[in-house]
Amino acid sequence: MKARKIEIKYEIHSIGELGAEDRKLVDAAIEATQRSYAPYSHFHVGAAALLENDVIVTGTNQENVAYPSGLCAERTALFYANSQYPYVPVKALAIVGISEVNGMNRTPLSPCGACRQVMLETENRFATPMRVLLCGKEEVYIVESAKDLLPFAFDNY
Numbered sequence: 001m002k003a004r005k006i007e008i009k010y011e012i013h014s015i016g017e018l019g020a021e022d023r024k025l026v027d028a029a030i031e032a033t034q035r036s037y038a039p040y041s042h043f044h045v046g047a048a049a050l051l052e053n054d055v056i057v058t059g060t061n062q063e064n065v066a067y068p069s070g071l072c073a074e075r076t077a078l079f080y081a082n083s084q085y086p087y088v089p090v091k092a093l094a095i096v097g098i099s100e101v102n103g104m105n106r107t108p109l110s111p112c113g114a115c116r117q118v119m120l121e122t123e124n125r126f127a128t129p130m131r132v133l134l135c136g137k138e139e140v141y142i143v144e145s146a147k148d149l150l151p152f153a154f155d156n157y
């Protein structure tokens with residue numbers, strides 16, 4: 001029997017100690033939550049993607065009365081970015097969640113599995129690591145690559 005261990009590194013920052021570029025991206029994600037459509041969950045998610053050409057593209061969760069037809073904020077942002085700029089890598093993605101009941105997530109918002117798979121695809125198609133900023137009220141977790149969030153990702157090789 002063999003065993004292996006997978007480790008990931010993530011940084012823990014307070015919002016106040018973020019650099020200017022990261023702060024701008026986090027603010028864009030927070031601002032984007034205002035454009036979320038979440039009449040069912042009342043949980044507003046914002047994602048902001050920083051492209052290599054320094055354009056910031058935002059996305060929000062878009063819910064639907066037929067629940068599975070909705071889409072998460074991260075995929076909305078990345079699909080839009082990749083549709084508008086199919087040759088421009090995405091350098092970073094910030095994600096925040098704001099509940100109508102409890103306000104901003106206390107702990108950093110962790111993306112769902114399907115969004116992780118799409119984040120990884122974006123990273124791979126441009127062969128450029130995508131930093132991911134998971135935002136909470138008190139702390140922001142930063143991983144240097146979407147790969148870190150999805151060990152044993154599906155691939156068809």
Ligand code: THU
Pocket residue numbers: 038041043045060061062063070071072073074110111112115
């Ligand atoms: N949601 C996201 O936008 N991103 C995620 O990574 C997980 C969940 C949305 C889906 C739904 O509109 C709401 O959050 C509550 O689950």
